[in-house]
Structure formats: structure tokens, C-alpha cells
Amino acid sequence: MDFPSKLIENAVVELSRLPGIGKKTALRLALHLLKAESDTTANLAEALAKMRFDITYCRTCHSISDSEECFICANQLRDHSTVCVVADVRDVIAIENTGQYQGVYHVLGGVISPIEGVGPADLQVDSLVARAAADDSEIREVILAISPTMEGDTTAFYLSRRLRDFEQLNISTIARGIPMGGELEYADEITLGRSIVERQRQAR
Known part of the structure; x- marks a missing residue:
């Protein structure tokens, strides 16, 4: 040209x-x-x-923020007992746009992908475990809202293993309204909202 x-x-x-x-x-x-x-x-x-x-990153959930704590984590009207774990900030935006979720988030910063050399240590996994283990933790449910790809399922399985010893936690996954191999950010708001509402509790 x-x-x-x-x-x-x-x-x-x-x-x-x-x-x-x-x-x-x-x-x-x-x-x-x-x-x-x-x-x-x-x-x-x-x-x-x-x-x-x-722009910086929230010290609690690792989403993008204009200050040390994002507006969602700072909002006391949100349900801080429920944490929705997502791979990327784009997933936070997609879920927020459904209007179906009133809890808080935890952004991993990616998914486990051995092919790309991304392991658990490269993600915000330890900080999620630390949030659940804190003496003043309010968390009672962790929703694994990760895209149903091979890497996403591997990540969700790893997280469920890391969190299963916390007896106070219910661990759930979003309902399979999202097609296998699909990305959360591309799902329509109705489908994504329904997958959050109809989430399924995982067996320990």
C-alpha cells in the first residue's frame, strides 16, 4: 500500500x-x-x-483499577462472600455487563498452558489461596468462571485441588451454556448471565 x-x-x-x-x-x-x-x-x-x-492493578483482585483498590472490591454493597475467578479482566467486563452477578472477583492473569510455558506460578493463584486462608476472610463460595477450553479446564481443575481443603468454601463452576472451546468475552450477555446463575457446585 x-x-x-x-x-x-x-x-x-x-x-x-x-x-x-x-x-x-x-x-x-x-x-x-x-x-x-x-x-x-x-x-x-x-x-x-x-x-x-x-492504570494500576487492584491489590485484592488484580483487576485493572484507577487506584490501589478497584471500585468493585471497595463497594460494600457487593457480596464479598462470593468470589468469581476469571482468567482476564475482559471476563470481568463481560460478566458485569450481564447484570446477574453481585459478588467480587479474582483475576488470574491467564490460564495454565504448558505449551506456552505458563504454569501456576505465573498466575495469581497463591494470592487467591491467601484470600481464602486469611483469618478475616468472608469468602464462602468460589465460582470458577474460566473459558471451557483445554487450558481453561486444566486451570479450573488445578484451582479446585488447591481450594478443596478449605471446608468453609463451596466451589462451583459456571453452567455449560458456554460451548466447549468458547471464550467468555464473546458469549452473549443472556447466555453468560444464565451460566452464572445456574452455576454447578463441584464435588470435593
Whole structure:
């Protein structure tokens, strides 16, 4: 693809690095920004820079946050006795959009994948166990809401083994409304909401 301007070409190259953005879409975006009010481009650049450098991770659940504690963990109206364990912050957003869950979360930061060299030590597993083991822990149920892929099932099995000795805990998995091999973030809100509501308790 030939460009009339090196500056446009540079913008297209950078935009096309984003997932799901090809060269043609990147060019449309670049030309849109070129025609937009200067404030629009400046505001976008500032928002992206602040997002990249100012966002932190919640000290409790490891979701993204604007402060040390995310707004969900800080909300005393949430059910802190129920923790929904997910692989990624995108899953938190997907579940929140269903409006069917009022508990709190724990974000692992991925799933166990020997092929990719990701083991339990690379995930936020120990901090989940520590949350359950704390003397002041309110946790009574852990929902394993992990995508039903081979890696997801391996991760869920490992977590259930790590948590099974906590007698106060009920460990459940989301109902199989999510197809095998599917990703939570791509499930429609009704299906995902139903899978949370109809979660199944695991045998110890």
C-alpha cells in the first residue's frame, strides 16, 4: 500500500498493530483523525497515554483499577462472600455487563498452558489461596468462571485441588451454556448471565 505522506504511513503502521485492525481500517481511522478537530486527536492521545501509564492493578483482585483498590472490591454493597475467578479482566467486563452477578472477583492473569510455558506460578493463584486462608476472610463460595477450553479446564481443575481443603468454601463452576472451546468475552450477555446463575457446585 502506497501512501502520499510518510506521517500517514507511520500512523497506519501503528494503528494496524492493534488486534482486529488491518491496513485498510487503519488508513480509514488515520484519515478520520486527520479530518477531525484538533482537540479530538489531542484528547484521544491524552486518554491513551493516561490509560497506559496511570492504570494500576487492584491489590485484592488484580483487576485493572484507577487506584490501589478497584471500585468493585471497595463497594460494600457487593457480596464479598462470593468470589468469581476469571482468567482476564475482559471476563470481568463481560460478566458485569450481564447484570446477574453481585459478588467480587479474582483475576488470574491467564490460564495454565504448558505449551506456552505458563504454569501456576505465573498466575495469581497463591494470592487467591491467601484470600481464602486469611483469618478475616468472608469468602464462602468460589465460582470458577474460566473459558471451557483445554487450558481453561486444566486451570479450573488445578484451582479446585488447591481450594478443596478449605471446608468453609463451596466451589462451583459456571453452567455449560458456554460451548466447549468458547471464550467468555464473546458469549452473549443472556447466555453468560444464565451460566452464572445456574452455576454447578463441584464435588470435593
